[in-house]
Amino acid sequence: MKFSVTARSGTNEASAPVKRLALSRHSARIGFLFILPWVIGFVLLKAIPILAALVFSFTSFNMLHPENIRFVGLQNYLNILHDRDAGSSLFGSVGYFVLAVPIEMIAALGLAALFSSDWLRGKRLLRTLFFMPSIIPAIAIYFIISGLVNPGSGWINRLIIEPLDLPPPAGLYMLFPVIFALWSIGPGFLIMLAAMQAIPREIYEAARVDGAGPLMRFVSITIPMISPAIFFSLVINMISSFGGVALLDRGLPYSQSLSPMESYISYQMFSFLNLGYASALAWVMFLVVMGITVAIFRSARYWVHFPEEDENVEI
Amino acid sequence: MWKSKRPRRSDFSTLSLRLWDFTGMALLNLFVWLAALIYLSPLTYMFITSVKTSEQLSDSSAPILPARPVMYEYEGRARYVYYVPTESGTRQLALIDSDRNGAFFIDPQDPEAGLIRWEGSWRTLRRVYSPHWEFGNFVTLWERIEYPRLLRNTLILVFLGEVGVLASSIAVAYGFSRFRIPGGKYLFLLLIATIMIPDSITLVPTFFIYANLLDWLRSFTSTSAIYYIPLLLPHFFGSAIYIFLLRQNFKAIPRDLDEAAMIDGASPLRILVSIILPQAVPTVVTVGLLHFFNAWNEMRMASLFLGVSQERTIGFSAQAFQSYGFTPEFLQASALMLMIIPILVLFLAQRFFMQDMVVTGIEK
Numbered sequence: 108m109k110f111s112v113t114a115r116s117g118t119n120e121a122s123a124p125v126k127r128l129a130l131s132r133h134s135a136r137i138g139f140l141f142i143l144p145w146v147i148g149f150v151l152l153k154a155i156p157i158l159a160a161l162v163f164s165f166t167s168f169n170m171l172h173p174e175n176i177r178f179v180g181l182q183n184y185l186n187i188l189h190d191r192d193a194g195s196s197l198f199g200s201v202g203y204f205v206l207a208v209p210i211e212m213i214a215a216l217g218l219a220a221l222f223s224s225d226w227l228r229g230k231r232l233l234r235t236l237f238f239m240p241s242i243i244p245a246i247a248i249y250f251i252i253s254g255l256v257n258p259g260s261g262w263i264n265r266l267i268i269e270p271l272d273l274p275p276p277a278g279l280y281m282l283f284p285v286i287f288a289l290w291s292i293g294p295g296f297l298i299m300l301a302a303m304q305a306i307p308r309e310i311y312e313a314a315r316v317d318g319a320g321p322l323m324r325f326v327s328i329t330i331p332m333i334s335p336a337i338f339f340s341l342v343i344n345m346i347s348s349f350g351g352v353a354l355l356d357r358g359l360p361y362s363q364s365l366s367p368m369e370s371y372i373s374y375q376m377f378s379f380l381n382l383g384y385a386s387a388l389a390w391v392m393f394l395v396v397m398g399i400t401v402a403i404f405r406s407a408r409y410w411v412h413f414p415e416e417d418e419n420v421e422i
Numbered sequence: 423m424w425k426s427k428r429p430r431r432s433d434f435s436t437l438s439l440r441l442w443d444f445t446g447m448a449l450l451n452l453f454v455w456l457a458a459l460i461y462l463s464p465l466t467y468m469f470i471t472s473v474k475t476s477e478q479l480s481d482s483s484a485p486i487l488p489a490r491p492v493m494y495e496y497e498g499r500a501r502y503v504y505y506v507p508t509e510s511g512t513r514q515l516a517l518i519d520s521d522r523n524g525a526f527f528i529d530p531q532d533p534e535a536g537l538i539r540w541e542g543s544w545r546t547l548r549r550v551y552s553p554h555w556e557f558g559n560f561v562t563l564w565e566r567i568e569y570p571r572l573l574r575n576t577l578i579l580v581f582l583g584e585v586g587v588l589a590s591s592i593a594v595a596y597g598f599s600r601f602r603i604p605g606g607k608y609l610f611l612l613l614i615a616t617i618m619i620p621d622s623i624t625l626v627p628t629f630f631i632y633a634n635l636l637d638w639l640r641s642f643t644s645t646s647a648i649y650y651i652p653l654l655l656p657h658f659f660g661s662a663i664y665i666f667l668l669r670q671n672f673k674a675i676p677r678d679l680d681e682a683a684m685i686d687g688a689s690p691l692r693i694l695v696s697i698i699l700p701q702a703v704p705t706v707v708t709v710g711l712l713h714f715f716n717a718w719n720e721m722r723m724a725s726l727f728l729g730v731s732q733e734r735t736i737g738f739s740a741q742a743f744q745s746y747g748f749t750p751e752f753l754q755a756s757a758l759m760l761m762i763i764p765i766l767v768l769f770l771a772q773r774f775f776m777q778d779m780v781v782t783g784i785e786k
Binding site for chain 1: 446447450451453454455458461462463464465467468471479480482486590593594596597598600601602603604606609612613616617618619620621622623624625626627628629630631656658659660662663665690712715716718719720721722724725726737740741743744750753754756757758760761764765768769772
């Protein structure tokens with residue numbers, strides 16, 4: 108190692124600024140070559156489709172009569188205002204975000220807090236067990252939950268309703284989003300747990316000496332110290348609750364997305380082949396998601412304590 | 423250990439303090455393990471149901487655990503055994519015949535005693551069960567859904583995508599982390615921004631493009647392998663979130679070694695393969711695992727493009743299982759067969775996975 112350091116400092120001092128510039132120009136070209144796959148993919152699979160979706164949204168494009176395509180201005184967007192289904196599906200999507208994300212965040216945070224205790228035994232196995240449901244395919248979860256709520260052989264009835272003589276429950280379908288949310292805590296849990304383990308113990312010791320109780324220590328030390336991890340998993344959960352794919356994808360087809368807006372878009376698209384209207388709907392959803400994203404990022408400066416990242420600024 | 427540093431109150435002896443700690447520890451462990459049990463109870467339900475017989479599932483008074491009815495063979499026919507309340511306590515008797523007012527039973531322990539007449543409705547009696555795990559359900563399902571073929575298709579798809587996504591994401595992450603690209607900072611911000619764009623936005627044009635591409639390809643070939651193209655192609659351009667994870671990790675690797683290698687005349691590709699990658703194994707494995715899970719569960723592209731294909735993936739064909747008229751035990755068995763491979767992979771590779779989430783967490 109010593110050798111490499113000497114070698115480097117030797118060349119650095121010897122090389123004239125001119126030579127360095129040539130090297131950096133050369134290295135820029137090679138670097139660009141390395142990121143080229145992403146650039147091509149970005150243009151072909153992101154930029155062009157996004158622009159095309161924008162153009163489509165101002166037209167009456169329908170796959171059944173592609174030749175009848177014409178420019179209709181804001182007509183599609185005005186139609187959304189009168190489309191009750193669009194309104195309720197957008198409302199449903201925001202509702203799912205409001206329901207699922209707090210469940211995922213609070214469960215992951217609570218679990219991570221329990222896991223950072225020295226008293227817990229079998230942590231490695233428990234960690235894998237709590238992470239496991241996050242990789243189960245959505246269709247398998249769908250089979251499992253439908254089985255659980257099955258009036259004949261389901262456990263909800265056999266183990267809870269019948270022994271306690273309860274009236275047949277009405278809103279059992281609400282279990283789907285709740286179990287999906289509870290079973291998606293894996294990535295958030297691991298990220299928060301890792302952040303908690305990185306907090307220096309001395310801080311807790313000092314707080315304990317000053318007389319801070321466990322709750323006080325959690326609220327005033329743990330939460331601020333792991334706030335970047337909370338922020339990161341909040342963004343990830345937000346994206347996936349709206350149907351974007353962040354770290355782990357359970358694989359819900361568009362038509363069965365938990366985000367009703369997404370299934371409504373695919374319904375307009377594949378049942379009516381209304382590509383123009385579907386694109387306009389997608390843009391409305393995009394604006395809502397972007398609005399929430401911007402709000403989360405704006406709020407970050409009030410509650411997220413980012414460590415100084417001098418290294419990360421320079422690319 | 424912090425336990426010893428805890429300030430001790432004078433009215434507590436060391437012994438009672440230890441007792442206190444022990445109780446806390448026991449309560450915490452009890453709580454977390456109980457939570458895990460409840461958290462995974464739907465999976466327990468799935469497994470237990472998948473090894474039941476359909477006979478047990480259709481009997482509402484059957485036990486919760488897998489079992490099958492106890493039978494007794496009488497005059498060449500198998501008869502159910504019931505719990506029958508008699509004057510001498512509840513007896514286990516086999517039902518032979520019944521009429522309007524009652525039924526005839528026989529005692530399997532003592533068949534010589536002849537038929538026993540019992541008054542009452544035998545339909546209210548409970549059947550006798552003995553524990554039995556019906557693993558034959560899996561064998562039946564294996565053949566019925568052509569599991570090996572689905573597995574082969576899925577694994578080919580996952581493997582090809584894995585190669586593509588790892589090669590491209592590693593190259594791009596290397597480009598972003600080690601070279602001064604003009605405007606590289608803005609390109610990287612653009613990359614992060616693409617993570618936030620919901621899929622629905624690109625759904626319409628992407629479907630349009632691939633549908634036309636497939637139409638065009640169909641004029642040359644009739645192989646159903648072309649329907650995999652929309653599922654595979656995007657992976658060869660790198661995935662934004664994986665590039666982000668890898669680039670964070672590459673940046674944390676000291677540059678000394680690769681600069682020395684550069685001076686010795688190593689090419690950038692050589693530096694990536696021989697110096698950077700060996701130091702980034704956990705992150706590369708994590709990214710590989712994330713892709714494995716995601717590709718295994720992938721349904722969005724599959725539901726759009728594999729509908730007409732005969733060569734389906736397991737996740738996609740599972741969608742149709744409910745319309746096959748599967749009874750609960752087969753449905754749950756199929757759920758298990760659908761997820762068993764990702765779960766095995768997770769358990770085998772959990773050390774890597776957990777280790778790297780730590781890195782990711784600290785790096786933010």
